[in-house]
Amino acid sequence: MLLAATFNQILAHKFRSVLTMLGVILGVSSLVAMSALVAGMEKGAREALIAIGGLEKVRVVPQDIPVEQRHLSDEAVGVTLNDVRALQQSAPLVTQFSPEMRLSATFSANGKTYRPWNVSGVWPAACLLNEHVIAHGRMFNELDDEMARNVCVIGTATRDELWGSPEKVGREIIPVGETVFINGMPFTIIGMFEHYESEQDRKARLLAASEAKHPSRKGIGRDRGWRASRGGYVFTFKNQTVYLPLNTVWMKFRYGATQLAISSGKTSRTIEGATGDPRLSRLELKIANVNLLSEALQQIRNVLMTTHKGIEDFTFLTQEDWADQIKVFIHNARLSGGLIAGVSLLVGAIGIMNIMLASISERVREIGIRKSVGAATSDIFLQILAESLAIAVLGGLAGLGVSVGLVHLLSSVSPTDNAPIIRVGPLIFAFVSSVIVGILAGLFPAIKAARLNPIQALRYD
Amino acid sequence: MALVELRNVSKIYRLGDEEIRALDDVTLDIAEGEFMSIVGPSGSGKSTLMHILGCLDSPTKGTVKLDGVMIQDASARQLAAIRNRKLGFVFQFFNLLPRLNVLQNVELPMIYSRIPARERHKRALAALESVEMANRAKHRPSQLSGGQQQRAAIARALVNSPRIIFADEPTGNLDSQTGHAILSLFRDLSQQGRTIVLVTHDSKIAAVTPRRIEIRDGKIVDELRPTAPSPAKQGLASAAL
Numbered sequence: 001m002l003l004a005a006t007f008n009q010i011l012a013h014k015f016r017s018v019l020t021m022l023g024v025i026l027g028v029s030s031l032v033a034m035s036a037l038v039a040g041m042e043k044g045a046r047e048a049l050i051a052i053g054g055l056e057k058v059r060v061v062p063q064d065i066p067v068e069q070r071h072l073s074d075e076a077v078g079v080t081l082n083d084v085r086a087l088q089q090s091a092p093l094v095t096q097f098s099p100e101m102r103l104s105a106t107f108s109a110n111g112k113t114y115r116p117w118n119v120s121g122v123w124p125a126a127c128l129l130n131e132h133v134i135a136h137g138r139m140f141n142e143l144d145d146e147m148a149r150n151v152c153v154i155g156t157a158t159r160d161e162l163w164g165s166p167e168k169v170g171r172e173i174i175p176v177g178e179t180v181f182i183n184g185m186p187f188t189i190i191g192m193f194e195h196y197e198s199e200q201d202r203k204a205r206l207l208a209a210s211e212a213k214h215p216s217r218k219g220i221g222r223d224r225g226w227r228a229s230r231g232g233y234v235f236t237f238k239n240q241t242v243y244l245p246l247n248t249v250w251m252k253f254r255y256g257a258t259q260l261a262i263s264s265g266k267t268s269r270t271i272e273g274a275t276g277d278p279r280l281s282r283l284e285l286k287i288a289n290v291n292l293l294s295e296a297l298q299q300i301r302n303v304l305m306t307t308h309k310g311i312e313d314f315t316f317l318t319q320e321d322w323a324d325q326i327k328v329f330i331h332n333a334r335l336s337g338g339l340i341a342g343v344s345l346l347v348g349a350i351g352i353m354n355i356m357l358a359s360i361s362e363r364v365r366e367i368g369i370r371k372s373v374g375a376a377t378s379d380i381f382l383q384i385l386a387e388s389l390a391i392a393v394l395g396g397l398a399g400l401g402v403s404v405g406l407v408h409l410l411s412s413v414s415p416t417d418n419a420p421i422i423r424v425g426p427l428i429f430a431f432v433s434s435v436i437v438g439i440l441a442g443l444f445p446a447i448k449a450a451r452l453n454p455i456q457a458l459r460y461d
Numbered sequence: 462m463a464l465v466e467l468r469n470v471s472k473i474y475r476l477g478d479e480e481i482r483a484l485d486d487v488t489l490d491i492a493e494g495e496f497m498s499i500v501g502p503s504g505s506g507k508s509t510l511m512h513i514l515g516c517l518d519s520p521t522k523g524t525v526k527l528d529g530v531m532i533q534d535a536s537a538r539q540l541a542a543i544r545n546r547k548l549g550f551v552f553q554f555f556n557l558l559p560r561l562n563v564l565q566n567v568e569l570p571m572i573y574s575r576i577p578a579r580e581r582h583k584r585a586l587a588a589l590e591s592v593e594m595a596n597r598a599k600h601r602p603s604q605l606s607g608g609q610q611q612r613a614a615i616a617r618a619l620v621n622s623p624r625i626i627f628a629d630e631p632t633g634n635l636d637s638q639t640g641h642a643i644l645s646l647f648r649d650l651s652q653q654g655r656t657i658v659l660v661t662h663d664s665k666i667a668a669v670t671p672r673r674i675e676i677r678d679g680k681i682v683d684e685l686r687p688t689a690p691s692p693a694k695q696g697l698a699s700a701a702l
Binding site: 008012234365366369370371372373374375377378379427454455458 | 512515517518537538541542544545548550552556557558560567570573574617621
């Protein structure tokens with residue numbers, strides 16, 4: 001009966017009720033849309049984080065010798081293969097090792113040239129540590145490394161630049177077995193990584209591929225180049241990776257012999273002669289457990305301080321900072337979005353309260369009549385509260401519907417790298433907040449109505 | 462024991478320093494089955510008296526005992542329950558809810574006494590039957606004439622079988638012919654044994670009741686008992702009808 005009376009009242013003032021609901025609709029839908037956007041960003045960030053090797057990855061890179069140790073710069077050895085051997089023996093918290101010699105190289109084949117972003121001499125283990133997956137051919141093995149063979153494994157970006165991408169050529173070219181000239185030296189391509197992309201890009205690409213099959217949809221093609229390709233820069237860079245055996249880079253390009261410690265000129269200049277060991281541009285390590293990160297870092301540091309004779313010419317880079325930044329960013333996005341949604345819910349609540357106050361002041365006589373036939377204070381209170389709650393709940397439900405449309409609209413109007421994701425949690429949360437809004441907004445008008453004096457209410461015109 | 466016992470009841474309003482005695486030391490008994498009227502000019506305190514009798518207002522001084530319950534000590538919830546089950550009101554302006562149809566209006570008191578829908582429906586129809594309004598059950602109040610609206614209001618007052626029915630100027634908004642019809646309806650109800658209290662400023666209307674109380678400046682100034690009927694006033698009563 002209460003329900004019937006409530007909906008009767010709402011239906012009696014359809015336009016007014018819908019206008020009032022609008023506030024709640026906006027609040028709920030902005031809440032859901034905001035959380036969907038943030039969830040999309042979060043997912044994108046997590047994908048990117050996994051693509052670069054996860055939180056367990058620690059990079060050891062050369063750095064400027066601290067000022068108080070400058071006079072020892074001649075003694076500084078840099079990060080070398082010797083460090084790797086020492087760590088393998090003395091740092092049990094480190095499970096994987098990948099020394100890297102980064103090469104500045106020009107690739108030429110098929111009449112074209114290309115400079116990939118990352119050309120590195122590595123051990124076969126690098127594949128595992130950096131989450132690379134071989135799609136065609138094979139990764140070079142220990143024997144290739146030992147023999148310093150002229151082999152390489154390329155990413156799809158190199159293939160795209162030298163032979164053409166599948167989108168342009170119309171079929172996938174697998175250049176395994178082809179010869180490519182790296183800084184003029186012939187190398188055989190023995191493997192190719194898979195094409196890395198975010199999940200959303202994969203979907204978009206598959207969609208485009210299926211659409212391309214329909215001739216009617218054919219329009220004028222437009223090449224946006226790799227820079228314009230959507231998708232995280234993480235994936236773009238990862239596709240530009242080329243791996244050569246570490247020994248090959250050392251033997252064929254005499255890499256470590258001439259390599260200075262990275263950055264400004266006035267740092268250590270020791271060549272291999274100082275220790276007889278090849279220098280590395282960096283050393284990537286994977287630790288056993290991310291919760292033991294600081295212990296592992298201490299262990300690595302202890303070992304390296306010994307091999308570096310106490311000279312601190314190395315530093316650690318972890319993904320933690322990046323992960324923290326993502327966390328902070330997500331937190332801020334959530335906070336500001338939540339604030340907007342909260343404010344619009346508040347506005348919705350004020351709207352409901354306003355309309356309920358107006359409604360009871362034009363129903364003073366009705367309330368008087370109801371009281372005179374025996375309605376208790378609590379009956380009137382519940383009636384007004386139920387009306388306010390019903391408006392809010394209807395608004396909330398409509399808001400959930402609108403939010404789905406809003407999210408689709410947002411993602412089609414401004415496509416981002418991270419498609420918004422609607423989760424059940426925020427939907428429930430938004431609905432519950434609309435219920436709370438209804439109760440809070442109805443409370444004061446309901447108390448006011450319930451307290452009306454029946455005699456005065458009956459006299460009221 | 463009388464159905465209603467008022468003992469030295471006063472109602473005092475304060476307007477600044479001024480003290481207004483709407484009711485001044487009123488003592489009154491209403492017996493079961495009585496048909497009485499309270500007469501007085503406007504501002505005499507008759508409405509205040511009815512509000513106190515009807516549990517819509519509480520006295521400043523004195524005691525009110527209704528069907529064995531001391532009203533001045535009852536909680537708001539108890540008062541609401543008493544209004545719901547023991548009292549029925551008929552007003553000058555009918556006071557039907559405009560958005561509900563006649564049947565729903567008559568059902569209203571039973572909603573607050575938590576009577577199931579089927580039973581509610583049955584009893585509301587029976588009450589409408591008794592005032593010859595059953596054929597208008599689905600009409601809105603705005604589609605009815607004044608007399609029909611007042612009949613619906615009387616049906617609403619009757620529907621919970623109250624101990625007393627209060628009628629505040631029930632004919633005040635009706636033409637004289639319809640007014641007479643309504644008054645004879647009250648008389649019929651009285652003959653069925655209902656206790657009815659008629660509040661009016663019009664002594665001609667008051668003349669239909671066997672017992673009359675005249676109130677002025679918050680005091681009962683005159684009382685006519687049915688046991689001692691004055692022939693002149695009886696004649697007036699029959700003239701009014």
